Amino acid sequence: MCGITGYIGPKQAQPIVVSGLRCLEYRGYDSAGIAVWDGRHIRLRRAVGNLANLERLLKKKPLKGTLGIGHTRWATHGRPSEENAHPHLTEDIALVHNGIVENYMELRRRVLKAGRRLKSETDTEILAHLIQMEINHGKKPFHAIRSALKDVTGSYAVIVLCRLTPDRLFVARQGSPLLIGCGESEHFIASDIPALLSHTRHIVSLRDGDVAAVTREDYEIIDLSGEKRDRRPETIEWSATAAEKAGFKHFMLKEIFEQPHAIRDTLRGRIFPAEARISLDGAEDKLKKVFEHLRQITIVACGTSYHAALAGEYLLGDMCSLPVVVDTASEYRYRNYFTDPNGLTVAISQSGETADTLAAVKMAKKNGSPVLAISNIMGSSIVREADASILTRAGLEIGVASTKAFTTQLTVLCFLGLYWAKLHGKISKRDFKIISEKLLELPRQVQSILKRSDEIKEIARHFRRSEGFLFLGRGANYPIALEGALKLKEISYQWAEGFPAGEMKHGPIALIDRGTPVVVLAPDDPRTYQKTISNIEEVRARHATVIALATAGDKKIGQLADHVIYIPRTTWFLTPILMAVPLQLFAYHLAELRGKSIDQPRNLAKSVTVE
Numbered sequence: 353m354c355g356i357t358g359y360i361g362p363k364q365a366q367p368i369v370v371s372g373l374r375c376l377e378y379r380g381y382d383s384a385g386i387a388v389w390d391g392r393h394i395r396l397r398r399a400v401g402n403l404a405n406l407e408r409l410l411k412k413k414p415l416k417g418t419l420g421i422g423h424t425r426w427a428t429h430g431r432p433s434e435e436n437a438h439p440h441l442t443e444d445i446a447l448v449h450n451g452i453v454e455n456y457m458e459l460r461r462r463v464l465k466a467g468r469r470l471k472s473e474t475d476t477e478i479l480a481h482l483i484q485m486e487i488n489h490g491k492k493p494f495h496a497i498r499s500a501l502k503d504v505t506g507s508y509a510v511i512v513l514c515r516l517t518p519d520r521l522f523v524a525r526q527g528s529p530l531l532i533g534c535g536e537s538e539h540f541i542a543s544d545i546p547a548l549l550s551h552t553r554h555i556v557s558l559r560d561g562d563v564a565a566v567t568r569e570d571y572e573i574i575d576l577s578g579e580k581r582d583r584r585p586e587t588i589e590w591s592a593t594a595a596e597k598a599g600f601k602h603f604m605l606k607e608i609f610e611q612p613h614a615i616r617d618t619l620r621g622r623i624f625p626a627e628a629r630i631s632l633d634g635a636e637d638k639l640k641k642v643f644e645h646l647r648q649i650t651i652v653a654c655g656t657s658y659h660a661a662l663a664g665e666y667l668l669g670d671m672c673s674l675p676v677v678v679d680t681a682s683e684y685r686y687r688n689y690f691t692d693p694n695g696l697t698v699a700i701s702q703s704g705e706t707a708d709t710l711a712a713v714k715m716a717k718k719n720g721s722p723v724l725a726i727s728n729i730m731g732s733s734i735v736r737e738a739d740a741s742i743l744t745r746a747g748l749e750i751g752v753a754s755t756k757a758f759t760t761q762l763t764v765l766c767f768l769g770l771y772w773a774k775l776h777g778k779i780s781k782r783d784f785k786i787i788s789e790k791l792l793e794l795p796r797q798v799q800s801i802l803k804r805s806d807e808i809k810e811i812a813r814h815f816r817r818s819e820g821f822l823f824l825g826r827g828a829n830y831p832i833a834l835e836g837a838l839k840l841k842e843i844s845y846q847w848a849e850g851f852p853a854g855e856m857k858h859g860p861i862a863l864i865d866r867g868t869p870v871v872v873l874a875p876d877d878p879r880t881y882q883k884t885i886s887n888i889e890e891v892r893a894r895h896a897t898v899i900a901l902a903t904a905g906d907k908k909i910g911q912l913a914d915h916v917i918y919i920p921r922t923t924w925f926l927t928p929i930l931m932a933v934p935l936q937l938f939a940y941h942l943a944e945l946r947g948k949s950i951d952q953p954r955n956l957a958k959s960v961t962v963e
């Protein structure tokens with residue numbers, strides 16, 4: 353939610369800041385702005401709407417200078433307008449902010465009482481004034497920022513450019529991500545890695561409470577009480593090309609097609625069928641006792657990651673015979689769950705920065721539960737907060753609609769289930785071998801589904817004008833039905849609801865009219881297949897149009913459904929991963945045929961760092 357960037361070095365700041373914003377535009381596109389120090393003044397340009405509008409303005413009125421900050425906005429306080437666009441200025445500083453100031457009303461009163469005039473409706477402008485007031489009381493900028501932020505509750509990542517100290521930028525973080533990229537006599541600041549990758553792979557992840565002064569050559573970090581903090585750069589493995597579309601029309605499509613590779617990376621060095629062994633990158637050592645005495649699992653997550661968690665409920669529950677409780681992180685936080693002394697909380701998050709999931713992790717820890725994180729981002733807040741982590745290794749995911757992060761999360765849950773099942777003697781050696789070998793076949797099987805992309809596009813074409821869709825699944829494929837519906841809602845803006853197929857007759861069947869598209873996930877799992885076929889008959893009897901996802905070789909379904917998309921045969925345990933892929937393609941093609949903004953869907957941001 354909002355992306356911020358900064359540059360200090362020998363080069364012109366404007367192109368660097370703007371290209372950083374381009375990489376962060378997935379975080380918000382309600383307005384964009386930039387401030388540059390020209391040697392005498394802080395110069396400002398802001399424009400409503402996406403970055404292209406700001407770029408047009410900068411073409412007419414470029415900014416010169418080697419120190420700059422920028423912002424792309426996802427509106428929280430105040431409508432999208434030029435006045436509400438960042439950076440916000442006071443007499444000495446320009447400030448950009450990502451986050452939400454929760455005690456905004458109280459701070460606003462304080463600022464107004466001091467006689468200061470506000471020009472916007474934002475919480476961010478209040479921050480700028482609080483800092484300015486500290487400067488006016490004689491504090492040096494670094495300490496003025498520290499003092500002002502001490503009174504702020506909520507979340508922030510800020511970059512401050514101060515005309516009194518034009519040899520440095522100041523940054524601070526609490527609850528919202530912020531990174532410093534280290535170059536040769538230059539530093540880059542950004543909310544997320546993609547904005548840094550074309551400049552450097554040496555990256556310092558700021559932690560909550562960090563306040564830093566960043567010069568061309570160096571950076572100094574203190575905490576809010578003024579104590580020094582030591583943060584060293586880490587080297588990120590992703591290459592700059594990861595942030596490019598590589599010939600694909602959209603990042604989402606590129607990322608869908610990257611899944612064979614991503615899943616292969618997820619499995620690499622972790623599954624050893626011949627030795628009946630699974631390696632969890634050291635998480636098994638860090639949580640040895642917890643794993644050995646495991647009696648209950650709670651999984652928390654949001655959005656697509658929550659759907660992976662729901663699939664985990666079936667996969668882990670069935671495979672390990674353990675009770676699994678799943679909750680959306682935003683709900684979990686306000687419940688009083690029983691904490692089993694032999695329980696484990698698993699937090700799933702692509703970004704590792706989702707505010708609700710992070711808060712749930714902190715709450716679980718406070719309640720005495722050990723936490724295992726499943727995340728795509730090494731060093732992210734959730735990974736750092738957890739007791740141990742397993743990285744999904746999906747690679748950089750830029751498309752707002754999550755795809756490869758989801759299938760790699762499911763892959764991790766599958767081998768985690770296998771690991772625990774073996775540890776607790778819940779699986780025979782033979783079954784362990786069969787399933788682990790099937791896991792290793794996944795990349796090839798996903799590849800074969802991707803070859804059907806055009807076929808899926810042709811099916812999607814029939815539904816360009818459909819108003820509402822139902823997605824039905826049973827067992828571990830019910831969460832995949834939810835995910836299929838979410839993908840469609842997110843990028844195609846068509847109403848779509850997911851249901852357990854057996855629940856249809858308890859209410860949702862009333863929605864079915866002549867031609868209502870019903871997507872049915874019907875793998876040949878002996879436990880659910882016949883019942884799902886009956887559900888298809890039920891909706892057909894109400895004149896629905898059925899799009900079935902079935903196992904290759906299933907002839908029966910071809911006679912029942914209007915359209916069939918086949919997935920390769922695998923064990924029941926892995927069908928959710930294969931089922932997810934055609935649903936992503938279906939949503940993508942529909943959105944594309946309807947001319948929607950696929951990588952920047954309305955109202956959405958990739959990483960939700962506000963609660």
Ligand code: M6R
Nearest residue numbers: 655656657701702703706753754
């Ligand atoms: O980074 P996270 O996995 O924690 O993000 C959670 C959700 O915000 C995210 O999955 C969201 O639902 C995506 N837009 C899904 O496509």
